Amino acid sequence: MAPRPTRIPAAGTPTKTVTSPLIVAALIVTGLYLGRDVLIPIAIAILLSFVLGPLVNFLRRLHFGRFLSVAVSVLMTLSVVGALGALIGVQLADIAHDVPRYRTTIEHKLEGLQDSPAGRMADYVASIGRTMHRDDSKPKPETEAKPDAPPPDRAILVEVKDRAPDALTLAGTLLSPILHPLATIGIVFVVLLFLLMQREDLRDRMIRLAGSSDLHRTTVAMDDAAKRLSRYFLVQLALNASFGLVVGIGLYLIGVPSPVLWGIFSALMRFVPYIGAFVSALFPLALAAAVDPGWSMVVETLILFVILEPLVGHFIEPMLYGHSTGMSPFAVLVSALFWTWLWGPVGLLLSTPLTVCLVVLGRHVDKLEFLDVLFGDRPALTPVENFYQRILAGDPDEVQEHAELFLKTAPLVTYYDEVVIKGLELAARDAARGVLTPEQKTDIRQSLSGLVEDLADHEDAAGDGEDSSSAAPTASRDGLVLCVAGRSFVDGAACAILAQLLGNRGIGARLVPFSDVARARIDGFDPGAARIVCIVSTAISGEPTHLRRLAERMKRKLPQAHMVVGLWQADENGLDEAAQRRAIPADMHVTSLRGAVEAIVVAADPNAPAPRDVDRPAPHPVGTAIPA
Structure with a gap:
């Protein structure tokens, strides 16, 4: 086989390489x-x-x-x-x-x-070391000088005196350390x-560099960033100054010499992350040990810092400006090392403020967003992206952990709507682009099945404004609802989720894969005693036409059934909601799992509360249910 020819980029074509950044x-x-x-x-x-x-x-x-x-x-x-x-x-x-x-x-x-037991033990160990390294050989006596040998040379002592410096040299020597x-x-x-x-002029130039296409958005972002930084630095400066003042007063009462110096030093060192508090206490402790013949002053100084630093760091700081600086702990450590290596001790003091400036700019300027991703404490991925990335990587355990964390503050239907369904939309979009392999699709389906099974025993809480008593199942109605999956590979998982939520309401649902209701097999399909049909699909380009035909087949098969269509738009270029309602014949159109559950509850029980997030085609009023 002939080798594949190498492509040479045309002249003037920019090439992106890793080495350029x-x-x-x-x-x-x-x-x-x-x-x-x-x-x-x-x-x-x-x-x-x-x-x-x-x-x-x-x-x-x-x-x-x-x-x-x-x-x-x-x-x-x-x-x-x-x-x-x-x-x-x-x-x-x-x-x-x-x-x-x-x-x-x-x-x-x-x-x-040295007189203490520890000191005597140290002297004993040192004496053993000296014994082991002692040289037992005696120096050889010097040979007697021969009579005819010349006398040894005698050393001449020479004293060199420096010239007394003039006034200009003396002034330069004294002033050079402070110049x-x-x-x-x-x-x-x-x-x-x-x-x-020139603050306003510099702000305008920053706006021009950040992007002048949207002046309103850029101006608001820059002003907000400046206000946030000013507020943060003022609060931090006031807090550190107060910390230094309290340290100085405490050291004065304890009797440590130069309390003003150590108060100023403690205030400055609080700008240094992690090690600042330790270093600020080190020198006063050493001085207290050198001043006091006993150890009471050292103990009192240690108690002062041990009580004061946690009180300020863990209680007062969170009340004043939040729990953190907006930086991840790893970014704080790396920035401290980087700026110290680059600019020395001054860089260590400036490391956190400089990095905070970079993080704030990254959050407000689109072109600098990578700074917020690198140094910020916000998650790099949204919950939806994290969910999809984990199921794509075949890590259901971490998906389960994130789900349990989310469900501590939200009901199950909210987690499914805001995280899982949107993650399925990402999967459907990737499948439409052809980037998912058959093995990856199989792994995704297996991960979703395991997640739904793990959450089957979760007690679903009522939604906002929903009576918890009405959410509890009263009597199981098996086979009342047919959950029909679209042809996307994730629609079956969406149907399983809907069936689980309906089961929590006491409504039995039967899962129907797309293959059972395809055109070639619809005649042999047995719907049983179903009175409600819910078609679930994550729509992509061309999907409304396919769903319209599927809805028409199900309507011919079950002419008396109540038809509900749940359509989640995974393609930005797809039809809007009004076009979807016109294209797909149904009694109700829903755009969320919560809306689908409420629509089915109303269809199954006309006395139930009116559904929310539900659309009906004209001429019926939007949000009104039609009983089966």
Whole structure:
């Protein structure tokens, strides 16, 4: 057999490869790393702009003017940062001054530990190690010098003295450690000033980048995203500041030195996910151990953090802004590792706020939806998609678990209508496109049969506005209803579901596969004592014509029977509901399992409540049942 010729894309035809997104991602990461000295101040300024945005708007409502409002807000922020920096410097100087005293306390504690049983055990183990590694060989004596040997060379001691630095060099040495932080702070506030002044212009440019085809939707989305981020950062900043204040007061009452420093440090570390609380408690505990000759201060400090952090993290935070940041736990961990590797400790502090910004943008901007999928805490698949994916993968156990979880808050008919039937529509659409193999169809039917059997013992709750007493079965009427399946491979499962729901109402239903009522076999079909016929189909292109012929055959076979047609449209290009009612002759048309059950209940018992979600062809009023 000759080899198949290789296709060469025409000139100018774009080719999609896996390497293109990887190259773009590598370039972005490289740019973030190389430009960190400029990008870090810009990122901090963007986050501060969300925090100061509500304050600027408040001042503008007081008729301060744009420039004055921005200037007052920035100056207030700069003053707070300067005051915090001064406090941190003073507290660090106090700690450095008391280091010799702390060293003496630590030495006394170590001596006390050595006198304890644990210390003696450690010395015993260390002595064994020294004995095992001791060298028993004695050094050889030096040979006596020969009379004619030259005298040994004597070393000459040379002392090198540095030249005293001039005033300019001394100033550079003293100021170099603080020049870089000062430059970063200066860039932050300059960028922050321009961001607040040009906020509307930057918003318009973001709208243009996000998509200007639907200005109303894009504008609402961007404004909502900005409000959500501002609210989240303000609440988080206030909560962390309050946490730091309580920590500082608690450490002051306990007697730990420099409580203001550790309060500020604890407030900053709460921005770090997972390990922030542990790190914020580590240094005060170490300082308490160095200050107190005993261990009471260490125990009191530990109790303070053990009580305060769970109280804030598990009770106060959920009440203020929900149970999470909108990010999945895995995304929080990965973002912390990524930004720490990229930007160091500053990246660790900014990791959660930056990723929250990305998640919010992904939820409001269509072109950035992949960010919400990657980092958000919402399920990647809808319940319908998850159901279909699991039955397609042949995993009925997980389908059963999702069903039990759903049924804790909803009745059985709602689960069938909102999840299972819509999943069957996806299966019917894939079958119409020819992407399902016969083996996959068989597996899907088996999974659906197992699910229906597992849910047979589930106690079905009454729907909204439905009397539970009327939902209970009173007397079984076997064979009253014929559930006739359409020709789709999932219509039999839909009929089995409908029969189960009717059985919960005390109405016996008989399942009729499509092959039994086909044109060639309809004459030999025995309907028994059925008085109601319900045709169930997940419609695809061309299905209404087929259903019309099926309904006509059943009407000729059972002229006195009440005809109900349940049609679920799986093709967006199919007929609308009015066209379906005109095309398919029936006493009632329903578009949900709940509507089918209620229509059959009314047809079986005229005294039952009027059905909902049921359509009748003209001239009868919509929603009115015709008794059999």
